[in-house]
Amino acid sequence: MDYRITHRTRYRYDEPVSLSYNLLLLSPRNTLFQSCSNFQVRISPQASLLEERVDRFGNAGHYFEIHKPHKILTITATSDVTTRQSPLIQPENSLPWDVAIQRIREDRDSDARLDRLFLLDSPMIKHTRSIEAFARESFPPGRPIVAAALDLTARINREFSYTPGSTNITTPLTEVMSTRQGVCQDFAHLQIACLRALGLPARYVSGYLETQPPPGKARLVGVDASHAWLAIKIPDLGWIPLDPTNNMIAGERHIMVGWGRDYSDVAPISGVIIGGSQHQLEVSVDVRPIEKNQLSGNSQHTSQPEFRDYQPI
Amino acid sequence: MILKPDMLAGSSLEQLLKDYNLSGGWDEMFSSDGMVRPVWQEILEQLEQMGLEQVGQHHVECQRLLRESGLTHNLYGSGNSTKRLWELDLLPYPIDNQEWLQLERGLQQRVRLLGRILTDLTGPEKLLKDGTLPAELFFSHPAWHPTWKGAHPPEPKTAPLTFCAIDLVRGGDGRFFVQSDHLDTPSGLGFVLENRMILSRVVPGFFKKLNVRRLLPFFSSLRSNLELLSPNNQEDPHIILMADAKAQETHFEQVFLANYLGLTLAQSDDLTIRNGRLTLKTLDGLRPVDVILRRVADMECDPLELFGECRQGVAGLIHALRRGSLAMANPLGTGMMENLGLIPFLPNLCRTLLGEELLLPSTPTWWCGDRLQYQYVKDNFDQLVIKPLRPLAREPAVSGAQLDKTQREQLLERIRRNPAQYVGQQRFLSGTTPILSSDRIKPEAMVIRTFITANSENMEVLPGGLVRLSSREGALKEGRNISKGVWVLSDEPAPLKPRVRSLRPIEEAPLVGELPSRVAENLFWIGRYAERAEYSIRIIRVILLLWNEESGLPDDQRLHCLRSLLVAFAQITGAAPGFLGKEKEAFLADPEKELLAAIVDNKRNNSLSNTLESLVYSAQTVRERFSVDTWQVIQEIIKRLEGLQPSPHLKLKNMRREIDAIITLLMVFSGQTIESMTQGQGWRFINSGRRLERAIFTIGLVEGTLAKEIHTQHESAIFECLLSITESLITFRRRYRSRLEARPVLDLILLDETNPRSLAFQIQALDDHTAHLPRARHLPSHRSPEGRLTLEALSALRLAVPEQLASLSREEAYRPNLAHLLSHISTLLPLYSVTLSNSFFQHTQLRKRLAAIF
Structure with missing residues (x-):
């Protein structure tokens, strides 16, 4: 596009x-x-x-x-x-997530070593027990990693309400967890926190989303503002962009500006x-x-x- | 065990060493068999010759000189009165030159090694990519930031770490161990120098006999290493010491160091970025800066890029560094090198990077970011001290064994979540050194801070250092802050050179234009507060005289004067609103409580204690502008302020002595500023403040007592009070030899330009200062906006006719001409202050605020 x-x-x-x-x-x-x-x-x-x-x-x-x-x-x-549309991914055919974690841990590639940054706490994303527990529900042993990650994306989309004005850039994740509402950057932060808590590298992506609704389809959230989502690093597949605000893998209509540990970068x-x-x-x-x-x-x-x-x- | 080596029997040394109990570890003075170590023999002989009494006197003298220098933790207004004062031990920390040289090699190697690691981490990150160092070791560090990468263009001609401090402890066998690195904002060098200067004054004989290695060459090297960093202006780079506005406890040390190295001391507020270049805001405009010696933590340098972490700093500073328009010592990113997790990797890194064995060991340490080491920490939890990568006040080191069950679980959970952020360290019994305290010498555990400066070719270690007491496990001790100087004892006598106060030759003394706007503003307010305090006291003194019935006036006159002065005082200062409000009659009938509050209640604006606090506060922010003697006066005022605390037992009649003592100090302070400040811009600002304030006061006083609500039958008493308050009584008697009448009184207090207390004198002086302020010089034919105001006021006074001013209204209740003149001038003076602010202090008045991000 x-x-x-x-x-x-x-x-x-x-x-x-x-x-x-x-x-x-x-x-x-x-x-x-x-x-x-x-x-x-x-x-x-x-x-x-x-x-x-x-x-x-x-x-x-x-x-x-x-x-x-x-x-x-x-x-x-x-x-x-x-x-351009990225190649289709078959979620159920991806690596079991526990195997993936092992691969990530043992990866001696120089990029992989630097990408360990995306496993750690960052200024706006802190590891907590409740976030970890929330994440584990989508990650039973042996589940294919893309399927598990998409399930987590779907649960955030379902269980948290998109409420513009309910949060601002200083709202901590703990508050988002308890009020169950927020905006795109909160959801991106939340899913990143979940993935990192499990030992999976995840980064924050800022950009735009085309909001003109295609004929017969519902209008997507994120109108007239910059948008935010995240990407998870998966062995063999690389960085897969996930948009919890719209419950999807970010695609052709997502325009990427930059990425970092979290919003602050x-x-x-x-x-x-x-x-x-x-x-x-x-x-x-x-x-x-x-x-x-x-x-x-x-x-x-x-x-x-x-x-x-x-x-x- | 009481040690009584034979050589001490019966001497005053025996007395001093009576309580010297060895604990079994390394001791600096005695070997394990109780023999005095060679480096101590000469010193002990000197002490023996001095005798007990003299040792005590010298010790006291040391403390006195230390207080005088202002190098103490003594900050007034810090909220509580528990001040942690430094003490300086008369006993040095002697070390043999041969042993020291060996230590130097270890320190040099360490700085070289840390520098190599830092250069890699802020650039190519090879060590992280090839796995030599785990990335989490730095990515988990609180002082890691993505912006460090590329913040400093690589500069091959300089060393990455220009100035460092490293803390050492001594193990049981006497070996030195590194306890911590202080690389980001190394402090303490000023203390070392001051300690040395004081001891060389108190016990000059020590130095002659002992061949103590001199410190000066190190300071010259540090200065020239900073010059080498400069990307521009090679001839005469402008180097500043960027002071940490928050670290008040080390403020004076920063001042001292800046003065000694010939650097401009600047706080974040004195600096601003223009077109990607760092500049210092001076009265003459913005002056580019070439090199920063940084005392602000790297994470606090730039509120633009370090959003959220940064409470000071200069917006745009990091971008200026990226462009290479200035250099910084030490570079951004140095903070993450203060990293306990690095310890287990150093021996290997030293071999790979330098091809050498690591000379200086550290306390054995295990980093929890590594699985095996983490397991070791868990298995040996009770034997270890658990520390974050960089111990800070909010998360200090804790001893595993001292935690109860819950604390232990909480800590283990924190480590489990972020293992890379923690280390376990072996408990370490550090050696002891003798400390003189009152009439005894006792062994105490210590930490030794050493200092290193480097350029690309040379690495120089200060032949000296700062020794402080610690608990035996290495943490600095709470409570007493005792420091002593390291003396490196050489076999050869040190070359004799005159003591140098500043490395900068006299003819290169700072230019007039170097006065930062913030400093000028503070000096202006110092002048105002000093004068405000002084006149408050002068009027209170006369009020007390009348209130105590010591005036000898008939009662009706006395009460009238008292009332009119109380009202005037309240109007001028605003510190006693009771005398003006609805219930003023009650307050005026019994003024004691309200007046006391106006003296001691520091929460009231412009109360005497509030004014004095403001004076002290302003003076502290520009400490470097005052001589040692002037600073002494400020210290005395601080002491006196302690006597001005509100208390139910205070009696107004007892205040006389307190305020008399304070006014004497204020007079000394004003004398000092006139006598010992060079008559540059700073002097002009302090005096402008003083003149302006005295003018405002004189107008208020005359307006309140002679312009309105006149009772002619009581006027002669009022005249006397006014002449007394304005210190003009003697002049009046000598000059007029007449009865007290309105015309000559007004003439003397308002119009006489030869009377240093008159209004006209103040305005004339203000006009003169104004003409000499820097911007006025650019347009000699035009008057500056401030100059127009002073000219208008001065002309009004010069055109005034004394008889007309004195003339009363028809009903003899007020003096219309006088009231008109005073109100005219009193509208000009506040304008003057505002105009001056706009012209000179504008930078300082604006606030920084982070714009919202979206």
Whole structure:
């Protein structure tokens, strides 16, 4: 599928902000099943410094500074992305999960050694007994690992209610466990915590989801916002993306921006400002399927002098 | 067992060593057969010659000098009065040069090895990829962060670890063991230097006789190693010591070290990033920084990238490092090298990476991230001390045997969940060293901190160190904080050189532009608080005189004056609202309680104790700007503040002595700041604060007593009170030799520019300071916004006619011209303060806040 994604974030401050420092993680990754042909980010007011950087996980981020006093900050990222369906997986034919764990433990491959990072607690994902117990229900001895993981995805989808506004980025998993509600990032965190508690490597994925409902199908959750899911590492198969919010293996309509241990590694926008007292935040995300020939690499907006366009490599 | 070697019989040494009981382990002074070790013989002879009394005196002198230097844990306002003061032991920790050189080799090797590991971990991670080191050992460490990777561009010309501290203990056979590495923010070097300076003052003879190796060359090397790091500006790099605003207990040590190394001391708030470059906010603008000597933990360096962990730091700092625009010692990521789990891997790593055998052993340690070692820890739980990878206050080391059943299970469960985060360590009986305490010398267990500085070619160990008491199992002891200096005794006399106060030559003393805005603001407020405290006392003193009926005035006049001063005092300070409120009559009739509260209640804004606390607090934040003598005065004020605590037994009439003592100190403080501060910008700010505050006070006082609610029959008494409060009585008598009348009184207190207590004098001085502030210089033909305000105020005063000011309204109840003039000026002064803030302190007033993330 081909998409043009427009992700606009606007902060309105009550008092002028004199200095603003920000990190962005908005540029979709290139992977086996996805390629980004064009990415632009515009910042208003104009940034004094805007630089690209690649983080530990290979995600392409941007750093920018604004020195001019301003009451409105607008960040608009536009990307043209082509996604492909990944090969079909037969869940019941995968390795028994206990065998898989043994394989993971004994894997001496250098990537596997570094991927042990995704087995450990991370800033927003902490191992607890109740999470471990919840996870074990989907993992009886001998069950094929993909089937077990999908069962866990389905149980989270079923037993937890998707309630926008019920949590924010600081809500701990223990609270999500007890209230049984949350949003996509909570569900991703929860399933990651479950898998890690069992000794299976799992990472957090941030990105977008196409929300135009196909004819006759129900509209998917995650409209007009960035989306989050997770990926589990399985011997022989590699990283399999799971979306507990929508109870599915993430596919062609999931556009991946970046991955990390948890949300804290891949926050789309984070910033420190000097000045400003209160602010309002508006975010709009538009994931628009487009015809191939429309993808020209040109932005639909002409560049204006107060904006600075950024052209990635 | 009481030791009585023959050489001591009957001497004062015998007296001193009466309680020296050996516990069987290694002792620094005595060998196991009770013989004095050679390094101690000369020292003991010197002690013997001194005699008991003198030893005691020297010991006391050491403590006095230590207090004077301010290098103590003595922070006022920390909430409770249990201050943990450092003591300095008169006895050194002597060690023979040959033995020390061997130790040096071990320390150098260790820093080399740790540096190699760090470079790999923040770069290619080969050691993790090939399995030489398990990844969990670092990924589980609380100071690991994904952003470390690539945060420092590799720089072949420098060593990864520029400055380190390593703590050692001595085992039963006298072998040195590494107890812990302090690599991220190594502290204590300032203490070492200060200890040495104090001892060389108290017992200069020791040093001459003993050929103690000198410390200075190490400091020169450290300074030049920092210079070598600089990516730009090779000639004269700008190096700062980035101070930890939270670590108040080591603040003075940081100040001391910065001054000695010639580094600018800067807190996170003094720094800002512009276009990917770190700069220091000074009064003259932003000055680029080339190198940071870091005392802020790496996890707290940058609130932008270390979201959630970071309570200080500079937003954008890590990006600036990535761009290579500045260098940092030690690099980000160093924190994870303070890692007890690394210990079992070191011997092997040393062979692989350096091709050498590890020279310095560590306490035997088992890392729970490894299955076999984990099993060992579980099987030998009661024999081990369990520690997190990096012991911290919130999760300290615990001895397995001391846990009850529940605690033990809880700990085992925590380990089961995150085994890689824990180690088990063998319990370790560390050696003892003699400590002098009052009139006895006793053996105490100790930890020795050593310091190392490196560049790509040289690795230098400080021939000295800091010895502190510990429990015998190696943790630092709670309670008494005793330190002593390591003396490396050489066979050859140390070359004689003059004692150097600063490595930076005098002609390179900091430029005027180096005054950080935060410091300027604090100095301004120090001036204001000092003056506020002083005039509060001056007015309270006169009030007490009237209240105690010591004034000799007839009762009706006395009561009128008392009332009018109480009201004026309340209006000026706001510290006694009772005298202004609904029930003011009751309060004014019996003012004792309200007045006492205005003196001692530190919760009340602008009460005397509150003002003094603010003064002390502001002074502490800019400690480095004051001379030792000036700092002494602040210390005395802190002591006096203890006498100003609220208590039901306080009596107003007894306050006189307390506040007299304080005003004397304040006068000394103001004299010191005038006499011993260089007349640079800092001096201008402190004096501007003082002048502004005194002007505000004088206006308030005259407005409250002479401008309104006049009772002409009592005025002469009021005049006398005012002249007394403003210290102008003697001048008045000498100059006017007349009866007390409004015109000459107003002339002297308000208009006379030769009277240092007059309003006009304050405004004139303020105008002069304003003209010399840095930005005013850029446009000599224009007045700065602050300058316009002072000119307006000064002109109003100069144009005022004394007779008109004195003239009364028709009903003789108020003085309209006086009231008009004072109200005009009193609107200008707060504006002055705001304008000054906007021009100079603007950076400091804004708050940092994390924007929401979405």
